[in-house]
Amino acid sequence: MIKCPFCDYQQIDEKVIFCTNCGSRITDDTKQSSASERLKFWGGELRMLSVFFVSFLGFEKLIGKKVYRDIMINLRECMTDVEAIIQQFDGTSNQIIPDKRILGIFGAPKAHKDDPIRAVRCAWQIKDWWKKKKNEVKFLGSVDLTIGINTGRAFFGYILEESSFLTVIGDMINTAARLTEISLPDEILMGENTRDRVLEYVDVQHIGERSIKGRSSKVNVYRIENIREESEIFPSQKIPIFGREAELKKLIDIAKSLKKGKASVCLITGQMGIGKTRLQEEFQNFLAEDRSFNFVEVHCSAELSSPYFAFDFLLRHYLKLDVFDDKKKLADEIDEIIAQKGLSPLNAKGLKHLFLTDLQRLKRDEIFTINEEIYTAVKNLIKYESQKTPLIMIFEEFNKADEMTKHLISYLLQELKNKPVMFVLVNGPKDFITNIEIVIEEINLTPLSLRDIKNLVDFILNDVDDKLVEFMYKSAGGNPLFTIAAVRNTLRTKLIKKVSGHWRLEKEQHLPFLDDLYGVVMSTIDSLPGDYRLIIDYASVIGYRFSYRVLKGLFERTKLKEQLNHLVEEGYIILSQNDKDPMYVFRHNLLKDAAYTVLPLRKRKEIHQVVANLYEKLYVDQLSDFYEDIGYHYLSGENYKKTTKYYKLAGDKSKNLYAIEQALYFYNTVLKLNKDSEDQVDIDTMQDVLLNLTDLYEITGDVQKMKKAAEYGLRIARKDKNTENEVNFTERYAYVLFLLNNFNKAEELLLSSVEQCNDDMVEILSILYSDLGILYQNKYEYEKSVLNYNLSWNTARTNQIKRGEILCLFNLSQLHRNLGNYEKALDYLNYGLNNLIPADNMRWVVQFKYMIADINYQMWNLKKAKNFLLECLEISDDIGNVEVYLKSALDLAIIHTNKAKSKEAKRYLQLADKKVSLFIRENLLAEINLKKAMIYYNESNQKRVKDYTMSALKIAQKFNQKEIEFYCYNLLSLIDTESSLEHAKQVLDIAEMIKLPPLIAAGLFRMTEIFTQANDFERARYYGRKALRVYDDLKFNLNDENRQCYIRRPEYIKLLEI
Known part of the structure; x- marks a missing residue:
């Protein structure tokens, strides 16, 4: 026995490497001595450690069967054996005899690159040793052993200034101890940090989250089931990466720049086999070792991607959602995860859309809401995750990503530009990202140099002739994949030969398989x-x-x-x-x-059929995740009946996730299969598909295709004698005619459909009344419009159709605002906010509040309008409602220009401009451009006023947006002095045609201004008196507070002065 020179502990075997008391190396090595002295000097340091506790349970039960001294001898022998095993793995051990435990430490005082797996292997060997020990010593049969492993940073050193005792302390040590306590006999539990570092070597069972004493949050706990000698994920260093040092450094530098708090994008491009995947794997190795970054990676390739496929995969992995959980458990898990992170329930709702998509027929506004909620949830989750640690997201084969994944990334780049988030897009197209403020870095991989190819071939063959290297370089063109394929091919065909341990080229000849990519790949497979x-x-x-x-x-x-x-x-x-x-x-x-x-084609079809059956069997509770895959395999296996079933479901899922292109593909495939099979597709499936197609074509604005689908569906429904579907298709057909300005025929169809509705068709009845309300509003028959909106509202309210009620109230409010019935419109809006709209439906909340802001602006209550607009700006930004955000920002700019606050107006205008780069509907663009024109008019920028006005006018005429046309001509009458009267007459004509009092008053006022400027005071007074009467009528219907604001309108004041 020897004495430790650092802690004076004397019971140390001469063969041990470390002191079993303090963990110091027992050696005369001066470097080790100085290291320990340094540790004594500083008192200790934070280390990344992997530790485990081995606890013996049941020795106390032996008292009475054995004398206490014998028990302690056996306990010490067991502990000594465990210490010896720990030392075999170059770890440090501390005995805790009163508690009958041993602490194994890996990472201090000596650190190893593979400390986590060393700790796991050591614990596994201890478990095996204990099984044998219990067989050898019979009276130990009632004694059990438990082990808990954890990894993390902890203090390693001297905790007392005068003490020479080395120890480890920290939360991760306590967690390891608690894991040991909850472990069952002969079981090894480990924490998530350890699991993440050793998963490639071990099979684990996630036993759930457990409350750990001393921790406020629960801990994910894993039981080790098996351990392998070899990694299940073979390291990418199997063939080292050659010639990409500069590119790897650039990637790492971009990652390190995230600590400045700015987002970044890196595109990795290059021909197939040039090393793109390999480069990002090396980058991942760096990230895994550095541990100062969070990173996730996904391959975007799939036969038929479901919407948001890449984010579905990333989020499942990142949030550790079990693929085999049922829908209820999955929903509960998402709720719990979001709550733990302190995010709002609205974010949980958004994430659930991705994993638990609603498949019922949803209307346009509901689909828009789902899309916004997904965007918002993903954005907020990424913001949260990147707060403390930069987040890197790697998308392999990004050129294969589905459109919704691409749209979402475009949105995130815009929204997260001031967050430490990096997007690595492997095979990302250069033209994918436009109009963003983030610097886009591109790493375009070019062929390797002759020197690098020599290193690669040397590594594979070991000791090669220069002529052979030159041949490989010339044949493969510096492409590493082609080079490896060339080496394998020449070895197989004996084109190269080993002579005296030296590889030589037997005969230089053309390698035809390298002439095209297909040949290279087939050569690789054939080997x-x-x-x-x-x-x-x-x-x-x-x-x-x-x-x-x-x-x-x-x-x-x-x-x-x-x-x-x-x-x-x-x-x-x-x-x-x-x-x-x-x-x-x-x-x-x-x-x-x-x-x-x-x-062979026949064999492929058979396998596709079997694969589809396997999906149905293996994922019976998760089928909605695989509709696209199952449908694809049935289609490839020529089982068209099953194909239509799953493609219809895949279309429903895509439609409700706003993946328009994907939904159209699935639905149109069903129609094609029906045509090819001469109408053999199930008639209910056909009607559902056609009904959903009419909704999709309404969203895309393809009116002719919407008409064709509605007519086709109507014929089938009548043939099937399905009254409910006949009414549904008639409603869709009538709506198409309305869009085509065939109002009379649309009215006739809608009224006849109302008569067809029975007591079970209340939802479609509410929609029919609402359609009639919209129709009469566009025919400028406002009394009929109000009547039908009220009928729709009463039908929805009586039958508790909340979404129908909300929509009707919104339409009624909008109509009364247009008519100048501001108080009534506010009553409807406030009722909706207070009594109908759920608290978590922020899309409707912000739309109602924006209309309240607009009405207050019309009443010239600018203070209230500004406050509501600021609230709308914040909410719409949080929930991703681009339309309300744009309009709120621009309205705030207009208010500030009215008050000559150009600096503030410019700030809001810039906020809007940053959002306009995102996808917005063309008819919305007319309103946006009109508002910008108003801002620039107040700023006296005539050129921009004209440009934006003409752009808005062109779009408004295309979509028959008469109100926008009105305001466009009004602006033109203000800036085009030569034609001001002509434009003003158009303004008044439009106002009188659409019969809206506020617009009539504004049109009359504009005529008054023009004749006043022309000194034609008689006609000025004529139009002025008429305008004032209309303004007074509008004022009369306001309460006292709003009336006092209204009389401060500039137009009203000027009219009183005439």
Whole structure:
């Protein structure tokens, strides 16, 4: 026995490396001595550690069977054995004899790159040792052993100034102790930090979240089920990366720049096989070791991506949502996660749309709401996650991403530009991102140099002839993938030969397979042994990404996991997700395509059919996640009946997630299959598809296609004698005619449909009345419009159709605002806010409040209008409602220009301009441009006034927006002095045609101004008196407070002076 020179502990075996008391190395090495002295000098330091407690339970039960001394001898022997195992793994141990525990420490005083897996392997060996020990010493049968492992930063050093005792303290140590306490006998539990670092080596079971004493939040706990000698994810250093040092450094520098608090975008581009995936893998290795970044990665390739596919995958992984949880459990998990992060329930609602999409028929406003809620939830979650640690999101094969993923990223780039978030887009198109303020970095990978190719070939073959290297360089053109393929091919064809340990080129000849990408890929596949090639064949039928469960269901292989690991190691596939349902991705899309195309067509069809059946069997409770995949496989297997079922469902999902293009594809495929099969598709499916198509074409503005779908659906419904669907299609057809300005025919159809409705059709009845309200409003028959809006409201209210009530109130409020019945409009709006709209439906809340702001502006209550607009600006920004945000910002700018506050007006105008770069509807653009024209008029910028006015007028005439036309001509009469009277007459003509008192008053006032300026006071007084009478009528209907504001309108004051 020897004595530790640092803590004077004397019971140390001469063979040990570390002191079992303080953890110091027992050596005469002066460097180690100085390191410990340094530790004594500073008192200690924070270290990244992996620790575990080994606890012996039940020794106290032996008292009475054995004398206390024998028990303590056995306990010390057990502890000594455990310490010896810890020392075998180069760890440090501390005995805690009163508690019958041992603390194993990895990472101090000596740190290793693989400390987490060392700790896990050590714990696993201790577990095996204990099984043998209990068999050898019978009376230990009632003694149990538990182990808890955790990883994190902790203090390592001297906790007392005079003490020479080294120890570790910190929350992560306490967590490890608590994990040991809740562990069952002979069980090893570990925390999430450890699990994340060792998952490639171990199989774990997530046993849930557990409350840990001393921690306010729960901890994810995992039980170790099995441990492997080799990593399941073979390291990318299998073939080192050559010639990409500068590009990797650039990526790392961009990541480090996130600490300045600004977002960044990096596009990684280059030809296939040039090393894009490999570069981002090396980047991930850096991020994993650095630990000062959060990062997530997703492959965007899929046969038929569901909407937001990339974000669905990323968020499931990041939030650790179990793919096999049912809908209720998934919803509860999302609620709990969002609550733990301190985010509002509205964010949970947005995330649920992604994972629990509503498949019922939704109307346009409801679809817009869902889209905004998704955008807002993802934005707020990313903002939260990047608050403390920069977040890096890597999108592989971004060129294959679905449109909704691309739209969402465009939105996030705009909204998160001042957040430490980095988007790495591998194969990201250069023209994808426009009109954003973030600097876009591009790393375009070019062919490797001759020197780099030499290093690559040297690594593969070891000791090669220069002539051979030159041949490989010339043949493969500096492409690393092609070079590897060339090496494999020449080895297989014996074109190169090893002479005296030195690889030489036997004969220089053309390698035809390198002439095209397909040849390269086929050569790569052909180099595989038969068993491995078969896996590639089956996987290629499943798709660009394939799950272990589905692949295993296709054919039984005892060593399938090991074979897949080999394919990962050799660079054919990538393990992109390793949990209950391991997911693999083809490393190169062309590899999948090449393998698939050479398979016999008949065999492919059979496999597709089996794959579709497997999805239905394996994911019976998660089918909505796989509608697109199942439909694709049934279509490829020529099972058209099943295809129409799943494509219809996929279309419903896409439509309700605002993925218009994807929904149109699925629905139109159903129509095509019906046509090809001579109307063999289920008639109910056909009617549902056509009804949803009419909604989609309404959103896209394709009126002729909407008309065609409505007519087709109406014929089928009448043939099927389905009264409810007949009414639905008639409503859609009437609405098309309304859009085509065929008001009389539309009115006739709507009235006849009202008569057809029975007591069970109250929802469609409410819609029909609402349509009639809109129709009469556009015919300028306002009494009929009010009547039908009220009928719609009463129908919805009687039958508790909340969304119908809200829509009717909004339409009624809008109509009364247009008519100048401001108090009545406010009554409707306040009733809706106080009694109808749910607190979490912020889209309707902000729309109602914006209209309140607008009405207050019309009454010239500028203070109230400004306050409501500021509230709307904040809410709409939070929930992602671009329309209300734009209008609120521009209205605030108008108010400030009225008060000659140009600086404030400019600020709000800039806020609006930043949002206009996002996608907005063309008819909304007319209103936006009109508001900008008003701002520039108040700022006396004549050129911009004219430009924006003419743009707004052109769009307004296209969409028959008479109110906007009115204001456009009014502005033109103000700036075009030569034609001011002509424009003013058009203004008055429009006002009298649409019969809206506020516009008639404004038109009369403009005529008054023109004749006053022309010194034609008689006609000025004529128009002035008429204008004043209308303004007085509007004023008379206001309460005292609003009347006092109204008489301060500039027009009213000027009219009183005439």
